Amino acid sequence: MVENSAAAASGPVPLRPGILLVDKPQGHTSHDAVARVRRLAGTRKVGHAGTLDPMATGLLVLGIRSATRLLTFVVGLDKEYLATIRLGQTTSTDDAEGDTLDTADLAAVAAVTDERIEAGIAPLTGDIEQVPSSVSAIKVGGKRAYALAREGIEVELTPRAVTVSEFEVIEIRRPEGFVDVDVRVVCSSGTYIRALARDLGASLGVGGHLTALRRTRIGPFQVRDASTIDELDVESALLAPADVARELFGALDLTEQEAIDLGHGKRLARELPADHTGPIAAVAPDGRLVGLVERRGASLRSIVNFPAEESA
Template sequence: MDGVLLVHKPAGMTSHDVVNRIRKIFHTKKVGHCGTLDPEATGVLVLCIGKATKALQFLMSETKEYQATLVLGQATDTYDASGQVVAQKPFQGVSHVNAVLQSFVGSQEQLPPMYSAIKVNGKKLYEYARNHEKVEVQPRSIVIHHIELLDQHDQFITFRVQCSKGTYIRSLCVDIGKKLGYPAHMQKLIRLASGHFRLENCFSLEDIEQGHYHMLSLEEAFQHFEHYVVEDAQIVYHGKKIKSDIDHQVVVCNQEGQVLAVYGPDGTGYLKSIRGLF
């Protein structure tokens, strides 16, 4: 079984838990995911199975879309509802919520949560946090493309955000709270999209176990990428370069439309093979 499977990850499972479950269902160890989701988050988890695992690095979409709910008046050490409360402030109302949300649109530096899997000196941040060890955390460059207020009721704010890969929505919730004058944490998170892969096209683990799913072929998974068609597929099979002034990665296909490889510029007027997908 080879292909790309869009899973609707449930709350309470790590992304690796989902990978293990799919490995058991399909009786294969060759399963990998294209971008992790926090255990309590739900939504789009893109999995590559079998030969499609060769495509993992190319399907880790640069743009993500989420729906999040934050709570004003309470901060936690993990920045979400699973953590210990570290600060509180009675909620006394809030205004200009939409203006504050819009102030986050654009390029910026974001400080990731201490409870995250980012590595510093070969050790994950959450390992430092659990051991109460101090470590300097560097901010990361992110982009908020679009943010929209969906609902605001008392201390609860729900919004939709489209952002760059690597953005921590937990940190965004905390930063929004700060601008509104309150400690805050993220209560709920749904990943609505990872690149072109959307939640409405995902399948629950229960559906998959019962055989109710559609496995995307590499041709379907790469349909939104730029394609380069070769007349002689042997060029690709042998990893030969292709003369071209294209200055970015392309998906190389044969004349029947079958995806063969991903090629990229070598800087000398040729495209070189980055990864064969056959």
């Protein structure tokens, strides 16, 4: 009885490491989702592979315990979004949460035809230079741009190279005084969908901002496979680190001795699969992820190790 009381007082037993897919609701911050998972998982070792604004919904990829080491490789994957761009109005944040700065006159908005919208999207597709939103998380002089903006300090951000591989119009609607454009965007990491809305509106001469945003994919991870915050069962939803690493990098199946050697920092005298470049997941016979390895000279060297006691 004393042992049970002591266990209860110490809180939940930390779960095994893994990757968790969460469908963030509107109005919640990414930090809210991380805090919820920390409580449910019984550990503070929870990280994320890219936040979403409170207004946005959709996919968050979270890592628990040693699986957070995989998040570095998830952050840079391409992403897919569904969004609604409102043409005819600009805001201070380039989205619906900001203050209205300017509203175009009805004649100018009426002149924005479907053909002009498609023509305006074309230059925003492909490899482009994009000026991030002034309320982005980019650091300027050691402070986040959004923090400076809140202090009333004007921030001038430099253009960044991004890739918008797909910018597809799904539907165009025309509520009173505006044009709402539902779009699907596939883009590189670091692309600001709010900036696309701003730049499309500017090119059409009527201004624009984002009214809805949903992230539907990060690399191979789909929002349809994610759990909502309210329905989240962390233990059953966890993806094993080895399974995620196989999906991201391919895998090299080790012998038991190779798994021991790699865990001790030794190099492996192994060949990679034909045409494989970059890291590859090294998986022990029992299915645990030993590490990520890459070729260095004539042998394979670990670039990330995973603790055996956590990954078992």
